[in-house]
Each structure stands twice: as structure tokens, then as C-alpha cells.
Amino acid sequence: MTRITIAWELLEQGIPKSHIAKHLGVSRQTIIRWSQAIQEHGDLQSFLDHYQQTKKGSRQKRKIDAILKRRIWAIREKHYQCCGQKIQYFLEKEYGMQVSVTTIYKVLSEKYQLQSRWRKNKPRGPV
Incomplete structure (x- = not known):
């Protein structure tokens, strides 16, 4: 279970964002961003798929060869x-x-x- 999933489940239960952020060790602004992005994508699974794709990418080549x-x-x-x-x-x-x-x-x-x-x-x- 990822931190995003835990945060979403706690948000659905009505727990304040500041308590969730403190419990997960992230900022309150991160919890707000995650919840807004999940609402934009429609559901948790589509957001997680999108989140995983954006985190993967090719590493930039070193500038000094x-x-x-x-x-x-x-x-x-x-x-x-x-x-x-x-x-x-x-x-x-x-x-x-x-x-x-x-x-x-x-x-x-x-x-x-x-x-x-x-x-x-x-x-x-x-x-």
C-alpha cells in the first residue's frame, strides 16, 4: 500500500489533512496536491497509473564527457x-x-x- 493510497483512504474517512501529513511524514501541501489530482483523474487507480508513468523517464546524459x-x-x-x-x-x-x-x-x-x-x-x- 503506497502513501498516496493511505492518504486517500484517510481523506475519505474525514481525517484532517494536517493529521494525515504528520502521520505519513509529508507536507500538508503534498496531501492537498494528491487529493486534487485524484479528483481530477476521477479515481485513485487512474491517478496512480499516471503518477507511476510520470516518475519514470530516461536519465539525462552527463554534460561533461x-x-x-x-x-x-x-x-x-x-x-x-x-x-x-x-x-x-x-x-x-x-x-x-x-x-x-x-x-x-x-x-x-x-x-x-x-x-x-x-x-x-x-x-x-x-x-
């Missing part, structure tokens, strides 16, 4: 004092790839310990 990471790291190793903007320029020039500077710094922070712009002389924790 391994090839891009290797290229960024290779550019950084070739040109050691290279900043994110220069790496962005080299990626555009050599590979025709447009990558944001933020993404480049995310990739660099996976492998390197980057110096903070605001806390220059303070040691950072493990990366």
Missing part, C-alpha cells in the same frame, strides 16, 4: 599557467568546442587544487 575532460587536462598540462579563458580559447581554436569557463573550472577542480581568488594565502582542505 570523458573526452572533454581529457582535452581540458591536456591543455592545462601543456600550458601550465593557463587560465580558464585561455583553455576556452584553445578548445574553440583546436577542437571547435564551445565550453563555458565555469565548466572548465569544474573539470579542473576534479584533478587540480585551484587557488581561490579571494583567499589567496589560506590553505584549502582536501579536494
